[in-house]
Amino acid sequence: MSLAIILCLAILSAANDLTLGCSSKSPAPDQNNPSTNPSAIKNMLGDNVQTTPYDNSGYDSKNGQANDPSDLKCDFSGPCCWKNSKPPYDTMEWVKASGDPDPTKFQSNFGTSSAPSGNYLLTSSDTQAGPADKAEFQSCLIPCAGDSIKVTLKHWQSSGGPKIQVCEVAQSDPNTLLGCQDLPSSGPGPDTVSLPPGQNVYIAIVGYNMVGKGGNMDIIQDINVDYPPCSSSPQPTTAASATQPPTSAAPDISGECKKVANDFNSGMGNYGPCDTVPNTFQQAGPDPFKNPATGVAKSPDNSKYAAAYLKPGDKACMQSPSGLFQNNDYQVKFQEYKATEGISMRACCDTIEGCPYETGSKVEKGDFRQWYQGAVTCKKGTSKIIYVAENKGPNEGGVGIDNIQVFDASGANQVC
Structure with a gap:
């Protein structure tokens, strides 16, 4: 028996189950993980x-x-x-x-x-x-x-x-x-x-x-x-549907839809300030808006977005009048970001009171640098969509909105 083996056996005997290269056993599970x-x-x-x-x-x-x-x-x-x-x-x-x-x-x-x-x-x-x-x-x-x-x-x-x-x-x-x-x-x-x-x-x-x-x-x-x-996104319907006569004179909503939808890469579009709130949103990005700790992180697609920076007690609001909802309900989806505890975000139809979408003001550590998906359904007859953010907390912080898209009322089919 070689001296190396004798030494190895001696070490094992003294340390019971200790393995120092003398065994091919797999490592034991890490109890600290x-x-x-x-x-x-x-x-x-x-x-x-x-x-x-x-x-x-x-x-x-x-x-x-x-x-x-x-x-x-x-x-x-x-x-x-x-x-x-x-x-x-x-x-x-x-x-x-x-x-x-x-x-x-x-x-x-x-x-x-x-x-x-x-x-x-x-x-x-x-x-x-x-x-x-x-x-x-x-x-x-x-x-x-x-x-x-x-x-x-x-x-x-x-x-x-x-x-x-x-x-x-x-x-x-x-x-x-x-x-x-x-x-x-x-x-x-x-x-x-x-x-x-x-x-x-x-x-x-x-x-x-x-x-x-x-x-x-x-x-x-x-x-x-x-x-x-x-490469396989749904294509517009062509010949088959074109041969069917329309059952009613439905208005062309594409222009009105684009007044609501916005990715903010080309500016604020149809969105402007609200009458009753002095502060509004502005185009920002693609870099973070304001400081890294309390500002707005990069948007979901690393592009431009709408942002506001709120001191305690501040509000910011933007709205877009549109005839989109003249004859039908539509669901509007968007991404939103809140940087600090105490900031609430609302998406509203016609008025900033009783809004169908509100996030509440709670922000946890796990929310840091995360954008979240939001959606609001505005009913037939709505004349404008409104986004309003309010800082009810003790610290200043940023809020962001991006990639506003319009879907049918079910939320399954994108309109624009």
Whole structure:
């Protein structure tokens, strides 16, 4: 027996299970990483659930790019065009799981008996995590989506705080989550989130708010993504529809629609100040507006946007008169940004009182540098749409609006 082997055996004998290059065992799970902590999984799901690290090979095999929406379909039975993000973009990991959860434990921790089966992903913490801790699961790059990106998935969040949101990430600004929308707290769905169209964007599914003291877990399963690639966006109807005589003399609404829709790249368009509010919005961007801490972050598509900067007690308002709503209801979608606690945003039809859309003034740490999707439906007979922001908090801060688009009343079909 060689001297090296004798020394190695002696070291192992003295240190029991200590391995110093004398064994080929895999490293033990990192007990300090909450998303791979086996005690959290056992306590919340039972002994039947097994986990393994998520394999990024499906993402790598596509060179990180989706050629078709079907590339982003994932049931976790094999490689997917998705990957775990790494620090500094997140601090936790999604891991692959299989096996049926213990029914009693699952009901107690998730408040439902409808548990996942087969393959799924989870991220967890057996103790209270920090408010900035999150696990980000990122899709392959979408080169160009000609219309809304619809993301459908099943999900479960344990009681006590954990949340899941679906966001966009621009390739040009990987640090910023855009247009984030929280999934309902009552799973499992499936639920669908509609993200804005765009070029060179990723989808991010983010587990966060792991603030429960008795254990936290998010679970996702069966991801489906649908969008029309720019080369296959719906084309205007031609010969077949042109041969049908109109049933009524419907007015051409395209001009009126464009008075409401605006991406602000060419200025404020038809939007101007409101009669009763002294401050208004101005064109800004593509760089952040005002200072990085309390100003407005880059817009979802890294372009220009409308912005205002409010001191405590200030209001800002912009409005656009339009005949768009003369004969029908329409839904108006937009992206909005609030920088500091105390700022509220309203989208209104004709009057700034009793507005159909209001965000409230709460801003959490997780909202920092994030744009959110908003929508307001204005009824038939509305003569103008109004956006008003008010700072009721103690600190000054910025507010932004971008990518205003008009849809039919159902919100399914874009008009302009």
